[in-house]
Amino acid sequence: MIIIFFCSFLILFYSYAGYGLLLYIMVKCRRILSRRRVPAGVLPELTLLIAAYNEEDFIERKIANTQELDYPAGKLQVMIITDGSTDRTPEIIRRYPAIRLLHEDQRNGKTAALNRAMEQVTTPIVVFCDANTLLNKAAILNLVKHYEDPRTGGVAGEKKVIAGQDEGAAGMEGVYWKYESTLKRLDAELYTVVGAAGELFSVRTALFRPVERDVVLDDFIISLRINLMGYRIAYAPDAYAMEAPSFSITDEHKRKVRISAGGFQSIVRLKALLNVFRHPVLSFQYISHRVLRWTLCPLCLPLLLISNAALVWMGAGVGYSIFLAAQLAFYVLAITGYWLAGRSVKIKVFYIPFYFLFMNVAIFEGFFRYIKGRQSAAWEKSARSMAAVS
Secondary structure: OHHHHHHHHHHHHHHHHHHHHHHHHHHHHHHHHOOOOOOOOOOOOEEEEEEOOOOOOOHHHHHHHHHOOOOOHHHEEEEEEOOOOOOOHHHHHOOOOOEEEEOOOOOOOHHHHHHHHHOOOOOOEEEEEEOOOEEOOOHHHHHHHHHHOOOEEEEEEEEEEOOOOOOHHHHHHHHHHHHHHHHHHHHHHHOOOOOOOOOEEEEEHHHOOOOOOOOOOHHHHHHHHHHHOOOEEEEEEEEEEEEOOEOOHHHHHHHHHHHHHHHHHHHHHOHHHHOOOOOHHHHHHHHHHHHHHHOHHHHHHHHHHHHHHHHHHOOOOHHHHHHHHHHHHHHHHHHHHHHHHOOOOOOHHHHHHHHHHHHHHHHHHHHHHHHOOOOOOOOOOOOEOHHHOO
């Protein structure tokens, strides 16, 4: 029981705090040994590829945002793919002749749509962006400057979740992404971002390889396969996509379960990355930042509680009793947060433990969905509180 207790605790601590601390120390040492400078050069031609599915309520706002981007018009091509959309999204886009529209009535999923669109891209750089996000004016400029480094195969932008005043528990998505953004900065400074977010990332067109049609996390797979080719994924925190949080905790739950199912699929498809002898730094980052959270951490939570309770029952010492009391208090806060979330009451002290537990429960659900083969790659549109995005 002592071994189970300490192994569970150490895995959880390392995954959620220890890795970040170790990464910070390693990056500090790297800064002493070398200074990485990104030189300014000639701006390349690029394609901004936007995936849109039934976005008639937001697409005009997205197009207006695209037209305001600070990048030479002659070097920026805008392409929007709307495969499977059944609303007025394609009709609205046709009003803008400068935008290239790709549309098929058949719905094959976002991955299939991106594969089809990439066959039409002729520029050396392609920037992927979701239709329900708004970019800061200098986003494209801040992405492309990193391609002056020939080792850079892709550049990940930052996702910012903009929560309104009454977003409730779903607003904790923003807290989570702030934490993730910090880790991404450190990951990129050590070597590479471990998996780009589809809201905003770019790649060298020549390095793109078509992704299997059943892939759920296309952005994750695309960026890590570029890593396997020997290139790094840089991080541009000054290029960001603003997105509202999920409309409700129910919508966020559906999204998290889908991402979790895709995470297990990705681990299988990217099994070469588990070989730390072949890819020492990349595998270290990948396992520490991603694999542990999707595999061992959800298992360690109940194991830590059960082993702790058993040790207290066996009279192992007062320290275990204090730790058990802290664990029980955490779960009480999380359950209270769940109860409040159902009533749209916003008290942040309950939301952090609730959201942490909520994410790990979603991983269990995603795992069973994956092994049963029930997770479709078909395009899924999440309801979001777009009024929060300014």
